[in-house]
Amino acid sequence: MIRLFYNIKQAILQIGRxxxxxxxxxxxxxxxxxxxxxxxxxxxxxNLFTEMxxxxxxxxxxxxxxxxxxxxxxxIMDTLENINGVNKVQYRxxxxxxxxxxxxxxxxxxxxxxxxxxPLPNSVLVKVDNLSAANRVNSAAGKIAGVESTKxxxxxxxxxxxxxxxxxxxxxxxxxxxxxxxxxxxxxxxRLTVFARARxxxxxxxxxxxxxxxxxxxxxxxxxxxxVSSLIAAGVTYLFYGRIVDAIGVxxxxxxxxxxxxxxxxxxxxxxxxxxxxxxxxxxxxIISMRKFLDK
Amino acid sequence: xxxxxxVTKMYGENVGLENASVNIExxxxxxxxxxxxxxxxxxxxxxxxxxxxxxxxxxVGEYDVTNLSNRQIPQLRRKIGIVFQDFRLLPKxxxxxxxxxxxxxxxxxxxxxxxxxxxxxxxxxIGDKAKRYPQELSAGEQQRVAIARAIINNPKVLIADEPTxxxxxxxxxxxxxxxxxxNETGTTIVMVTHAKxxxxxxxxxxxxxxxxxxxxxxxxQYGYDEDDDYREEVFTDD
Numbered sequence: 001m002i003r004l005f006y007n008i009k010q011a012i013l014q015i016g017r018x019x020x021x022x023x024x025x026x027x028x029x030x031x032x033x034x035x036x037x038x039x040x041x042x043x044x045x046x047n048l049f050t051e052m053x054x055x056x057x058x059x060x061x062x063x064x065x066x067x068x069x070x071x072x073x074x075x076i077m078d079t080l081e082n083i084n085g086v087n088k089v090q091y092r093x094x095x096x097x098x099x100x101x102x103x104x105x106x107x108x109x110x111x112x113x114x115x116x117x118x119p120l121p122n123s124v125l126v127k128v129d130n131l132s133a134a135n136r137v138n139s140a141a142g143k144i145a146g147v148e149s150t151k152x153x154x155x156x157x158x159x160x161x162x163x164x165x166x167x168x169x170x171x172x173x174x175x176x177x178x179x180x181x182x183x184x185x186x187x188x189x190x191r192l193t194v195f196a197r198a199r200x201x202x203x204x205x206x207x208x209x210x211x212x213x214x215x216x217x218x219x220x221x222x223x224x225x226x227x228v229s230s231l232i233a234a235g236v237t238y239l240f241y242g243r244i245v246d247a248i249g250v251x252x253x254x255x256x257x258x259x260x261x262x263x264x265x266x267x268x269x270x271x272x273x274x275x276x277x278x279x280x281x282x283x284x285x286x287i288i289s290m291r292k293f294l295d296k
Numbered sequence: 297x298x299x300x301x302x303v304t305k306m307y308g309e310n311v312g313l314e315n316a317s318v319n320i321e322x323x324x325x326x327x328x329x330x331x332x333x334x335x336x337x338x339x340x341x342x343x344x345x346x347x348x349x350x351x352x353x354x355x356v357g358e359y360d361v362t363n364l365s366n367r368q369i370p371q372l373r374r375k376i377g378i379v380f381q382d383f384r385l386l387p388k389x390x391x392x393x394x395x396x397x398x399x400x401x402x403x404x405x406x407x408x409x410x411x412x413x414x415x416x417x418x419x420x421x422i423g424d425k426a427k428r429y430p431q432e433l434s435a436g437e438q439q440r441v442a443i444a445r446a447i448i449n450n451p452k453v454l455i456a457d458e459p460t461x462x463x464x465x466x467x468x469x470x471x472x473x474x475x476x477x478x479n480e481t482g483t484t485i486v487m488v489t490h491a492k493x494x495x496x497x498x499x500x501x502x503x504x505x506x507x508x509x510x511x512x513x514x515x516x517q518y519g520y521d522e523d524d525d526y527r528e529e530v531f532t533d534d
Contacts, residue, residue: 006400199384200386202384203384203386204397204401205370205373206344206373206378206384207373207374207378207397207398207401207445208370208371208372208373208374208376208398208401208402208449209370209401210370210401211370213401
């Protein structure tokens with residue numbers, strides 16, 4: 001416990017003696033984290049959008065042959081309901097289907113009135129638990145007698161998933177790069193304070209201090225720099241993102257029928273991620289900067 | 297206490313120490329003499345494992361220094377006190393803190409530190425200077441602080457690298473008396489020096505190193521003319 005206070009006190013003194021560099025590295029790391037935050041915001045929102053789409057598209061439409069009567073339809077529904085992964089089945093008559101179509105066409109809906117016979121088939125809407133179940137249900141339903149064809153939005157979902165995965169990987173690569181740069185920045189800053197205390201360190205080593213004893217204050221210094229940067233970055237991201245949500249959140253909702261991730265929720269996650277990252281960067285940087293000094 | 301067996305240390309082409317064998321017994325007081333660059337600093341750095349020997353075996357107390365892992369180096373150094381020509385005190389710490397520092401490293405409690413530091417400061421004759429800063433003290437007093445720091449953890453060996461090099465003769469005499477007293481309590485002392493008068497007066501064991509070889513090991517006189525008495529540079533490669 002005494003050691004901890006000693007380390008923190010030393011670290012603060014060191015930062016005080018070397019304000020310029022400490023500020024510069026806090027600035028640099030904050031900037032990196034802001035870029036990181038931007039990616040995080042994008043990835044999180046695309047993810048949410050994909051999830052929303054997946055929810056909408058967790059339905060397999062099973063079209064029935066015209067010759068199928070109500071009794072046969074009931075049998076088909078029973079069969080479908082017994083498939084593993086099926087959540088709910090719902091019968092939709094061809095008239096209901098036409099109504100929905102009309103609604104969707106909106107003002108141009110009257111065009112459908114000119115159709116003599118309703119060309120749409122009766123159908124069963126099968127709600128499935130998840131996307132992999134959709135695959136299974138889709139192929140199973142196609143084999144049932146009286147089923148004309150089936151349809152679900154596999155491709156759309158697949159594409160979205162691919163986009164999300166790509167964004168996640170791109171974010172990782174950039175993140176890795178930025179983390180390395182941040183570590184180098186911290187290491188260089190701390191190296192300066194190490195130089196300033198080189199004599200003291202050599203005396204410590206002569207007297208028999210262990211490497212961890214010598215490292216302590218510098219480790220804390222790195223952690224403080226990392227933590228301060230991460231808190232600033234999280235705060236700034238929260239403020240900016242909050243503004244964005246306020247400004248265009250509603251519009252996004254109407255256009256994509258998917259909301260933006262709420263700023264508060266994002267911020268609480270971001271603080272944790274950034275802090276972990278900042279502490280990691282700070283401690284790694286300080287350990288690297290001291291490696292040469294602690295050889296012997 | 298300290299045993300060198302056929303120890304060789306090369307710096308590239310240059311000889312630091314070649315095939316050196318020496319046995320320093322527990323409680324000995326040894327002067328290490330010789331021209332600058334002869335290998336005295338190498339000898340001391342090998343004891344502290346600041347350098348690794350290329351060949352041979354070094355034993356310090358229970359430690360096989362040649363095969364000591366880096367992790368064990370702090371343990372070894374806690375058994376060895378060291379005093380430098382330039383004192384190497386921390387200017388921003390008081391005398392008390394400078395000495396206490398060596399106990400903090402050993403994770404000693406505050407109570408132990410508060411009890412032991414004044415004792416040792418009194419022992420080295422500066423009991424009244426605890427709250428002063430090093431730059432407020434005379435050179436001799438600063439060296440006494442350094443000695444207090446070196447002996448606070450009761451080391452088996454005290455290494456003094458030209459401890460009187462920066463001191464006037466009278467002050468040097470005082471420091472030598474102090475080292476002699478410490479030696480009488482059973483601490484082995486190895487002292488590097490160029491001070492002919494001190495060596496001659498003390499009449500202790502003298503080991504002379506020249507060009508990396510031990511050329512003399514007996515009791516008595518300094519053995520070099522005053523003209524050969526080079527002032528050695530402080531070794532600053534920390």
